[in-house]
Amino acid sequence: MAEITAAMVKDLREKTGVGMMDCKAALAATNGDMDAAVDWLRAKGLAKAAKKSTRVAAEGLVGLAVDGNTGALVEVNSETDFVARNDKFQAMVAEIAKLALKAGGNTEKLKVAHYPGSKHAVAEYVAEMVASIGENMGVRRTAAVGVKDGVIGSYVHNQIAPGLGKIGVIVALESTGKKEELAQLGKMLAMHVAATNPVALDLAGVPKETIEREKAILAEKNAGKPEKVLEKIMESGLKSYAKENCLLEQAYVHDGAKSVSQVLAEAGNKVGAPVKITAYVRMQLGEGIEKKEDDFAAEVAKAAGA
CATH class of the missing domain: 1.10.8.10 (Ubiquitin-associated (UBA) domain)
Known part of the structure; x- marks a missing residue:
């Protein structure tokens, strides 16, 4: 026990x-x-x-870059928040985010990409920065989305410099409609994703194990009820789950009376063509990393060189 x-x-x-x-x-x-x-x-x-979630946040920054119809995110970790506010560190993360646009979401490819203005690959350049700044750091992950025709909506939460913050979101909007209006919608949708942290675009995209887990909980809560009744409860329960956790079914944070799918349908009429979310990524600093509890006084002393 x-x-x-x-x-x-x-x-x-x-x-x-x-x-x-x-x-x-x-x-x-x-x-x-x-x-x-x-x-x-x-x-x-x-x-x-x-x-x-186990979002006991590790330190560092999430960097975001958008170029035309491609958007990318990268997470670069450091030991303390002091380093995240270092100009050299911020400049490095911003540059790595730009390189991430060509890496296509492949972290290993990003690490071996040439870092501009140096003779090193990204991973090697970061290692040099460790020696320069005096604190361990590393490129943890990257992600990218793109569309053939449309826009990339983006948003950075807790931004401390352009394209750098604690949470980054990119949303791929596919449409032949008016790009200026699509761009505004994309930003609003990215803000929505940052706030609600959806599990998937729709119920079909939710991991099978998560669906089975939800069903098991519903079955236990309603044990003893007739099978036909239980089936309806399961159906209703999954619909409720989708409204809370699936992007297209969620209530739009900017107008709670509408779902995101309804907002997209209305947007299609405004921009002159159907609008579809083909992909999105939400990246939060330190997500899934267990960080040891540090003595804050000792951390300050360390940063001050004491």
């Missing part, structure tokens, strides 16, 4: 908003498995469908 610590209970409470005693019971029932404990609470009707 795993030891259930106060920290585990606190973490589960923060993830679900459920009381401490119920969180402790859930962890005990699932042998300390955090994800299973969340599902246990949801099955008991105590917790809503939470978008769980």
Whole structure:
């Protein structure tokens, strides 16, 4: 039996908003498995469908670049936020984001690309910057989207310099319509994605294991009900999941009375041609990285050279 610590209970409470005693019971029932404990609470009707993540943010920056019908994002990590505010680091991330446009979302290809103004590949140049700045850093990932005819909508949240911040979003809008109006729509949609963090474009794009997990939770919550009734509950439950988690079905953050798909349909009439989202990427700094808890005073002293 795993030891259930106060920290585990606190973490589960923060993830679900459920009381401490119920969180402790859930962890005990699932042998300390955090994800299973969340599902246990949801099955008991105590917790809503939470978008769980391990976004204990590592430091650094997300860089964004758009050139014509192509957009790219790159995440470059550093040990502290002090480095993220360093002009040299910011200039490096901005340059790497431009190079990412040609890498097509391939991180390894990006790392071996030639860094302008040097004799080195990107990875080697970053290694030199480690020696120069005095802190470990690295190119973690990249992503890119493109359209044959249309625009790339983009947005950077918590921007500290043009194209650099904590969250970057690119949205590929396919349309032969008026480009100026499409560009404005693209920016608004990118802001929507930044705010809502959809799991997928539509229900068909949701990972199979996620769908099965949702069905299992619904089945447990409605155990004992007739099969036909359960089927309708499953159908309704997945529709609700889509409205919360799938981009096209979500309520548009700029006008909650409409879904994103309705906004696209209306936009088609305005720009003079159908508008379709073919792809999108949302990249958040440190997403999925476990970062150790540091002594802030020691971190300041380290940055000051003490």
